Amino acid sequence: MEVAFIRWTWLRAVLHNGWWLVTSVYLVVDAGLSPAELVLIGAVQGAFALVFEVPAGVIADTISRKWSLVVSQLLMGTAMIATGLFESFPALLATQVLWGISWTFASGSDVALITDELDRPDEINLVLTRAARAQLTGAATGLILLGLLAWATRRDVTIVIAGAAMGALALYVVLRFTEHNFVPVRTARWSTSWRTFRRGLTLVRRSRALLLIFGATFLVNGASDAAGRLTQKQLLDLGLPTAPDPMIWFTGLGVAGLVVGAIVLRLAARRISGAHAGTDYALAALAGVLSMLLFAFAWEPVVGAIAVVLLTGVVTPLTRVISTIWVNARTTTDIRATTHSFLSQVEYLGEIVCGLAISAVARLANLPLALVGCAVLFAATAVLMRQPTNEDAAV
Structure with a gap:
């Protein structure tokens, strides 16, 4: 299997x-x-x-x-x-x-x-x-x-x-x-479904650890989604070549980030599966701060590309897999899919609320300031994930 x-x-x-x-x-x-x-x-x-x-x-x-x-x-x-x-x-x-x-x-x-x-x-x-x-x-x-x-x-x-x-x-x-x-469930599926939903909601409300990772996911997804929307514009403004077709450059950059992400997850597999998940999430968020500041104040497209690969190859894969492991370890069989669905809802909310707010900054002010806003969201995430949970942090 x-x-x-x-x-x-x-x-x-x-x-x-x-x-x-x-x-x-x-x-x-x-x-x-x-x-x-x-x-x-x-x-x-x-x-x-x-x-x-x-x-x-x-x-x-x-x-x-x-x-x-x-x-x-x-x-x-x-x-x-x-x-x-x-x-x-x-x-x-x-x-x-x-x-x-x-x-x-x-x-x-x-x-x-x-x-x-x-x-x-x-x-x-x-x-x-x-x-x-x-x-x-x-x-x-x-x-x-x-x-x-x-x-x-x-x-x-x-x-x-x-x-x-x-x-x-x-x-x-x-x-x-x-x-x-x-x-x-063979009988009374509607009432059982409602009870399953309520049990999942109660679990999240009573778990400080789950509330922390949900809050972190909200911030990280908002920052990552906004940065993703602004990547092409910022790189072109920095002077990314338009020949050959920019699509080739963006495809290559996307592949580079994915490959780096696979390597990072392979190297970090044992550590992020252990008792350091909260610390590792905070460190990944700090890497997000570095990538966004580097991207905001990049002086040439190569520097901007390095910042993008740092975000897509290190920050995004690490935070996603840690949040999945974190939630999975703190739920039970009967409500496991429901609890993970709550996590996905928080991801969507982060993309909508934080993402739209950062995009508004880009339109009303300028693009570098919007990227600094993404860095602030990552910094807030790092602070949040260093808070004690009073629960067993091992995942």
Whole structure:
């Protein structure tokens, strides 16, 4: 099951990240969407995902984690295929909303499934770290393979092929994943689902450790999302070459960050799975402060690129895997997917609230000041994660 899970994680990352690279160009070049329409798609998609996240997690905890993943794959594949078939804004908005909803059926369900099926508490943190590393290497592979396929054929054809492959990945889940250690609710599902939701909420409210990691996730995701939106503009302002196509430079930078992230997770696997999670999260946040200040005051594109790789290759992967391990260690089998869904909701809220605030600073003041604002969010995260929890910090 462990090998199957890691291979599935890698394959999904190949298809998802490669598809998004091609789609991000398709929406602008082929569909001709305006900046306002692109922003609206992201906002509406995030809102729908925020609403569906917890119900999807509760369904996974009461009916099936495995079949939640199957539903996710089928919906995701459908949304990806449909994206390549339309160029009108209303249709593309619908496909991206469906794509966002599809992720809610997988977030939390995947971690809950492998945790309970593996049933080895001493090993699960290392497995989750290996899965995070597989996701990064898969993402890098997808950027290269599907980017080349789109260049050799057409963007819409590549989008449809990636979507069909993503849908077919549901069959892999059906055939290779087991669910022996999960007992579904057979009767009174609605009332049980409501009780599952309330138990998850009570767990979070009563756990200082969970509240801390939720607060840190809110700040980190807001800072990272805002920095991601501003990366291309800042690098171009710093003089990033426009020949060959800037898309090549950005693709190379993305691959570099993913590869560095995989290496960092491999080197840090044992440490972040031990008793130093809070300290390591705080150190990663301090690295975020350094990357944002370096990016804000960079004097040439090479320095800016180094700052971006520091963010995407060190800060982002470390904070994400630590938060997943942290939450996973402090929840129970019956509400595991629900609790992880709460974490995903906090990620969305951070992106919406903090991200939009930083973007407003960029519009009203200037880009370097907005990046300094991201550094402030990372600094606040570092301070927050150094607070005592009065709980066993071992994860």
